[in-house]
Amino acid sequence: MYDIKILKRExxxxxxxxxxxxxxxxxxxELNTKRIIDKSQELDELIVSFMKKE
Structure with missing residues (x-):
């Protein structure tokens, strides 16, 4: 899936x-609130992927 270095960078x-x-x-x-929520969810998903890799 993702390389650890790529995940850390992301x-x-x-x-x-x-x-x-x-x-x-x-x-x-209002627009920033939506972006923050979207970025937070994306960050959560990457962290989970990262944790699964380690």
Whole structure:
């Protein structure tokens, strides 16, 4: 499925994306909330894949 290095890279990228979305301008709050939820779910899935690999 995924290589461990690729999973680690993807997890770190998603963490950065989440931090950026959280600190993003308040005017796009509703849109950011959806993006945060989507990124969080994606991060959860990658973490589960990563844990299964280890």
């Amino acid at each position: 997890i770190n990228k998603l963490k950065v994306d989440l931090k950026e979305l959280v600190t993003h301008n308040e005017k796009d709050k």
